[in-house]
Each structure stands twice: as C-alpha cells, then as structure tokens.
Amino acid sequence: MSLLTEERQEPVPVAPTPSRFDPRRLLLAVAAPLLAALVALAVSSVALIASGSNPFTVYARMLSEGTTLRSLLITVNNAVPLYLSALAVALGFRMGLFNIGVQGQYQLAALLAAAAGAAVTLPGPLHIAFVIVVAMAVGALWAGVAGVLKTARGVSEVISTIMLNVIAGGLAAYLLTTYLQERVEGSNNSRTPLLPESARLPDLDGLLLAVGIEPPQGTRLGGFLVVAIVVGVLYALVVSRSRFGFELRATGLNPSAAVAAGVDAKRMTVVTMLLSGAIAGMVGLPQLLGQSYSYGLDFQTGLGFTGIGVALLGRGSPVGIAFAALLFAFLERSSATLQRIDVPTEIYVIMQGSIVLSVVVAYEAVRRAGVAQAERAVRRATEPGAAVDA
C-alpha cells in the first residue's frame, strides 16, 4: 500500500469541506450537528416527561454524576470497544459495504484468542501481541467469508454477515461449552482457562498518577486505549493517504466510475471485509486482556450492533467516531444514575437512538438545503440578466 499523497484532494463524501470560504456553507455545516442535538434533546425530553420525570433535573443529575473521576474513567473504558466496533463498520461504509457481522466476528475472535492465549507460553509483550494477532486473524477470516460470498456468488454482505452472526454465536457457544472450557468448582459459568500473567495488558494508572490524577479504588484506565488510538491513527492514514484508501472512497462514491478508472472492485471488496473483520476482532480484547482474562458466558455482548449506531453518529471520521463512542459510553454509564433517581433505565437507549436518528436526518436535510442553494446559485448565474444583477 504505497502512500500517494498527490491523490489526496477530493473531499470525503459525508462531510463536504468547502473549497473556498462561503459563510452560507459554513452556516450549513454548523447547522447539522446543532439541529441534531436539539432534536435529540427534544425527543429525550418528551420520553422523560412521558415517564413522569422532569428532564432538567434528570440531565443535571446525569451531568453531575457522569463527570466524577470514576464515571469518566468507566466511560473511557467502555468507549474503547465501541470505538473499535464502529471503526470496523465505518471502514465498510466508506465503500458502501455494510458489515453487520461485527457481533459474530468479535465473539468468535475473542473466544479463540482467549483459548489460544491460554494455551501457549510466551514472554510478556509477545504474548499480548500473539493474542491480538489471533483475534484479528479470526475476525478477518470470518468477515472474509462474507467478502468472498459477495464477489464469487453475489450474495449481499448484509444478509451473509447477519447469517454469519448466528453461526458464530452457535459455534462459539458449542466450542465454549465443549473443547475450550475450564470448569471452576462451584461456578455456574463456562469459561476458557485464564490467560497467564504474561498475556495480561497492564493498565494506565501509572500514567494517570504521573499527571497527578489518583484513580479511585477499583477503577482503572484500561491499557487497550493505547491500541485503540493507534488503530484510529492508522485508519485515518490508510483511508486518507494511501492508494487503497483512495480506491476505497472512489468505489464508495461511484462504483462504476471507479471500475472504469481501473479499480479492481472484487479485490477491494474482499480486502475491505478482511480489514473490517480484523478491526472487529479486537472489540472483545479490552475485556479479555485487561479485565476478565477469559471468555465466558458473562462476556460483554451486543457491542457489534451498538457499533453500527456509533459509526453512523461518527460520520465515518475517526475523530467523530471517538466522540460518538464517548457519548454512547457516557449515556450507558448514566443508566446507573437514572435508576437511582427512579427513571426507567431504558431512557438511555431512547437517547442513543434519537441521537443517531436525528444526526442522520439532520445531515440529510442540510445536504439537501446545500444542494438547493447551489442550484439556486447556478440558476441565478445562468438566467438572462444575471450579469446585470452581479
């Protein structure tokens, strides 16, 4: 993948950047997120009022309890898997591929990585790297199945990845309860053997202490944050600065034009699915390497589907997705707060949903407004007497 910087000029489809300064376009760019936030707040407030709560007190509590040091650390920790999940989805979105299979990809990847990691003996950093590589490989292969099905047989990846989720779930459960499980005396859980010390990722508490923050008892800053940041930077570089990234975006914008320009669409589909799956394979690793050290019945679930919402909200950019993941994790964290003030905990899911919906709708509305504006400008310029006006 050579870096062809000279090809980097054309704007990303989802977030058009004005070629020259235009106050009206700037207004439109700011209008979308603002509009979305207002609509989401309105919908959430209606839901809160309907459930018999005062929205302002609820928001105030969510803010005050959600910004304690412990809450912030938990929010960051929970945002990491959501971030990776969303990146995996977003990579596919860039070329119009819908990888709905992150769920199955990360489940299978976490299970097999946990089992492989517990089965080998390696020195510290190598052991951790080994677990990560296994997880990425499993995720990539599982997603690759959908890629090959699409190119060889024309099977829609939406259908195949959903189906593969079901197969992955069944396969993981079967393997977990048969070959890969270690029974623990007195436990009703089934889990893989615990990873040895050498495969456990250290936390970042030392880093926090170095900047004068003392983490509260029992709450740590997970080490996988660093990996997630590296993945985010690589993602940004590959998508915006590499030939692959250019072909990816070109295919997403106009598939037939891209093919005419010499892009190998089939190869692109398979490679994109492999890369998307590799990122998806890492979704379970923050928990596996930093917290539970095994894959069991109590492993986090549903992260693949939440990631789709985060990817939509983040609008394809790694920075946007980071903020979206933090927002989702913040709202999840607030579910505990909501319960403590007797607000139905489902409210936070309504908030997540209304935010995603309003962002999608707001950007579409603003895009149409922009198009209409441009059309008017063209009409004005071409109408008889335009020169007089100008």
Add this chain to the structure above:
Amino acid sequence: MASLALMACGSNDPDTGRDTAEPGSSAAAQSDAKVGLAFDVGGRGDKSFNDSAVAGLDKAKAEFGFESEELSPNASGSDRGDNLRQLAEDGFNPVIAVGFAFAESLQAVATDFPDTTFLIVDDASVKSPNVKALLFAEEQGSFLVGAAAALKSKTGNVGYIGGVETPLLKKFEAGFVAGAKQVKPDIKTQVKYLSQPPDFSGFGAPDKGKETANGMYDAGADVVYAAAGGSGVGVFQSALAKKTLAIGVDSDQYESVGDPTLQPVILTSMLKRVDVAVYESLQKFLNEEELPAESVFDLSTDGVGYSTSGGFVDDISTQLEELKGKIISGEIKVPTTP
C-alpha cells in the same frame, strides 16, 4: 474517596424515598440497614427469577423497614462490577448479586469492601469471608416435575425447553429427564434450548418459546417443561392452542402468569425459592446471626419444590410426595448433568 461516597449517599437519600418503606406501614421497628440488590441483564419484571429475588427483598423490607436500592446493568452487561461497587460504596450492606455472572466482578469488589456482606445467588466460586452463596438444588425440583409430566403424559412423550444452554440450565434438564424416566423408564424426552450463551435472549423471547413448543407438541409430546424465564408464556400459549399441558418454572406461574386463559394448561411449576433464600438470609443478617458461606436450598428445606395451584397434580400427589421423601432420605440420587 470518602467524600465521593458521602456525596453520593447524601444526594441520593431524598430520591430513594420512594423505595423506603412507609413509616408506620409495619409494626416492626425501623431498621437502619440499607440493602442493595444488583440484577443481571433482564432485571426486574421478568415474572420469574429476578422477580423472585425482589419478592424476598420486599417481604423482608415490609417486616424490618429498611432502605433498599436496586440496580440493573446496561445492555452489554459491562457495568455489573461497577453496580456492585457503587452499592457497596454508597453504604449498602448487605449487597445481593442476583446471578452467577456476577462471580468474576464480585471477587474484586468483595476484597475492596471487607466490611460489606455480599450475597450471591447461584454461584459458589467466589472465595471470600464476606461473600455468602445462596445455592439451589434445581435438579431435585425438576426431578419431581419430570415425574409429574411422565405420570400425566398419555403419549409417553415429554419435552424440556431451556432458556439458554448454560451449565445451570443443564441441571434443570438432567433432573427433569431423570424424574420422567424414574416413573416411566421407556418415556421419550425431547430437549431444546432457545439461545446460546452469551446470547441470553432465550430468557425473554416468548415467540421463540411458542415456536419451539409447537414443534415439540407436533412431534408427539403432550407435556413440556419451560425452564425459560420470560419465554415460558409462549410455551403456555402453544400448549393452550394444542390442547396439551406445560410446566412453569421458578415461581408459581399459575399465580403469576396474569392471563386466566393460560392457567388451565399449567400443570405445575418447579419452584426455585429465590425469594425464600433472599428473605431468610436478610432475616438472619438483620438479626445479626452468622450466615454460612454456602446455604443450599433443596427439597428438605422447601427451597425447591413443585406447586399445586389449580389442583392438577392432586391425583398424583402421593407418588410425588413419595419420590420427594426418597430424594430427601438419599435413596434417590438426582444427577446434576445430563
């Protein structure tokens, strides 16, 4: 640290006023204890396992008049440990963890809060002096309803539907099949699970329960045991449509199902008295009695059993009671794995 906990408590009190027992609602003295309860994914309102735990808490609350708080985890279950920690930090003692999935996080939290007593339902793997396990002999109760199913079956074919294929639900299956074979050695048993872990949707999917039961009844079964939490309603609906029988689980579902048209199909329910376990443990704790590291609730203490509401098993009660006696005396050993 401490100020954080204090702040959380202080700001919390007025809001949880609704949870506190009404003053004067009970003759008993107001206890200044604060009881915390952490649900697993699913939470309050499942008309089964979780609600049974709440029933025990509510009963103790009415008697002792303490303050209580309940927390459910988020959808992915990532904050189970955070919830336990939150309750312990806010001064709740004891803290009840409902479900085996809390085991891993409880180990760490129990070490950090040595002065807080933790009760955990369905797990005996956490080794800490302040953790008390509440365990059930589900296979014994399932054995008896298995026997009831076989005695009532005219086709010689009975079914078992488990919510999620976990070791715990395998225990139910083992007991049920053994019980059926005890009274009719040549009986045919069908076994199906609704979802595979870590997908726990099988405990809340009445549609799946209904479909699976339809399949079993069509294949010749005429009694199906639904050990599937909230999915059981679907099994009852199927039984009603197919004019067959079904067996409930955890609580007396004849009483709790809420739909009188479904009552006639509920032959009996396997009772897993989480409510009794929670109530008795709280009673002991509040009376400052020492709780054992492991409390096992089985047939001998009526911690598990079968329900008789509706009177459908009255004609076979002598046989069931005889089997019950044999299990208590140890004459019959019920397997815990299929």
